Amino acid sequence: MPKNWLRILPLLALIGAGTPPPIHFEVGRVRPEPWPETITRFPGDVTAAADIIYSQPLHYRPLRLDLYRPEGRHRPLPLIIHVHGGAWVTGTKRHGGPIKDFPAVLAQFAAKGFVVASIEYRLDGEAHFPAAIQDVKSAIRFLRLHAKDYGIDPARVGIFGGSAGGQLSALASTSCGVEPLEPPADRNASDLPTPSDCVQAGVSWYGVHDFATVPTPPGQTGPAPYLGCEGRCSKDVLAFASPITYVDAHDPPMLLIHGLADTLVAVSQTQEFVAALKSAHVPVEAIYIPNVDHGFVGKTDADTANANERALTATLTFFEQKLAPER
Secondary structure, eight states, X not given: OOHHHHHHHHHHHHHHTOSOOOOOOOOOOOSSOOOXXXXXXXXXXXXXXXXXXXEOOTXXXXXXXXXXXXXXXOSOEEEEEEEOOSTTXXXXXXXXXXXXXXXXHHHHXXXXXXXXXEEOXXXXXXXOTTHHHHXXXXXXXXXXXXXXHHTEEEEEEEEEEETHHHHHHHHXXXXXXXXXXXXXXXXXXXXXXXXXXXXXXXXXXXXXXXXXXXXXXXXXXXXXXXXXXXXXXXXXXXXXXXXXXXXXXXXOOEEEEEETTOSXXXXXXXXXXXXXXXXXXXXXXXXXXXXXXXXXXXXXXXHHHHHHHHHHHHHHHHHHXXXXXXX
């Protein structure tokens, strides 16, 4: 057979096979859609879907979250959102201060009858404030938008975090409906109403609540890089990023936990915030843990473990009381 026939045969085979089957797809304007899940299993019949893209800000990387869900639940469950710390310059959605395996902790929260989302956000080397809080609010909206897909009750949402995550959690709690802090509109979004970014319960561990009064420890830069200031920030800029600025009677119940020996974020930050919340008649609980520094780090590993266990137990109990999970 001539060599040229070898080139023609595949083409003849395609012609003889007829029209290929159509490619099936649906047109949609809700973006981003959940990607096929990478599942990790934890004790207590909890599964975690890793690296779900919840937002794609223009000119930035895709933003992701991990989602922990208990199996065998037939009713929508309340949602807990975790916001990691790291001074707004580091940290990941699987990071929790001195706790070695924080995903295992979040899975234990889920086992108590919650859907738990741990989110990432843009750090200050990527984008200055208000990018981080806009990302947090985008995650809240995304999870509400996909509530049916993930078995979430969109009317019961709580949020917590430590340090930088505490500041963002407190800000998300007090700034419901504050337009300058909301994420930009997505031109490719569906025509459905934009989900709320409000939460029904908030927890802050050793967070900055008022940038105007937080002392800057020696050797630290203070909030200027995070807030995008050259030199000292103006009072308006400091107020813009401070959870205490937005406190009013409509804020959700809050739990604040701080170590009394904190050398990075002064305990006065929590004390001032508690006073402001009480003045606005917002239900607030405060726990002050003696002899522990930032991250609830004590003089020994045992002290650190005991302080973090106290904070975790109090946080879980608070969410159980305020969000009423299914038993």
